[in-house]
Amino acid sequence: MIKPDFDKAGGLIPAIAQDAASREVLMLAYMDEQAWDMTMKTGEAHYHSRSRNALWRKGGTSGHVQKVLSVRLDCDSDTVLLLVEQVGGAACHKGFRTCFYREVKDGEVLVCAPRVFDPKEVYK
Numbered sequence: 001m002i003k004p005d006f007d008k009a010g011g012l013i014p015a016i017a018q019d020a021a022s023r024e025v026l027m028l029a030y031m032d033e034q035a036w037d038m039t040m041k042t043g044e045a046h047y048h049s050r051s052r053n054a055l056w057r058k059g060g061t062s063g064h065v066q067k068v069l070s071v072r073l074d075c076d077s078d079t080v081l082l083l084v085e086q087v088g089g090a091a092c093h094k095g096f097r098t099c100f101y102r103e104v105k106d107g108e109v110l111v112c113a114p115r116v117f118d119p120k121e122v123y124k
Contacts (some may be wrong), residue, residue, distance in 0.1 A: 001040075005077040006033050012048055013078050017058075017091060020069045020083040026091035027099040029058075031080055043068050045082055062122045064088035090116035093123070 004013050012030040019026055029047040031039070034055050038046040045066035049056040059065030070083035092099040094115075101113035 002073060002077070004031070004036060004073060004080060006036075008076070008078045012050075013080060015045075015047060015080040015082060017045060017066055017082045017084050017086075019086055021085075024098055025100055026066075026084070026086055026097070029056075036080070039068060039071070039082070045084060058091075059087065062088065062090075062093070062117075064090050064117075066091070088116070093119060095119045095122070 006013060011032050015029050015031040015035075017026045017029070018024065030050060031046075032048040035046040035048045038055065038057070045058040045068055047056045047058060048054075057065070065087045066082065066084040067087060068082050068084055072081040072083070073079070074081070086097075090097055092101060094101075095117045096111075096115050097113045101111055101115075103110050103112040
């Protein structure tokens with residue numbers, strides 16, 4: 001089976017999660033070999049948490065898991081694109097549908113994605 005080149009970037013590679021239906025980019029995270037293996041084994045997105053230096057199952061606390069429908073590697077095998085079904089409607093830990101919920105337009109920062117949940121209620 002094809003596998004990313006984790007050695008090229010020191011063990012971590014970028015992993016982009018994209019909504020399979022709408023094609024909206026939901027988030028960018030990082031994968032190590034353990035996260036890749038768990039994603040392939042379970043069919044749910046797993047990442048490497050750089051802040052905790054640990055395996056992170058997306059939605060493990062919030063319930064907003066990412067069901068992986070397709071896995072793509074770029075031409076250099078050092079970036080992963082996951083096409084996912086975002087359970088619960090929110091990918092961002094701040095409660096927004098996408099982590100890319102802010103847009104700079106005409107010098108102003110605008111919120112361009114809906115807030116789906118209150119993080120104070122979910123992450124008690």
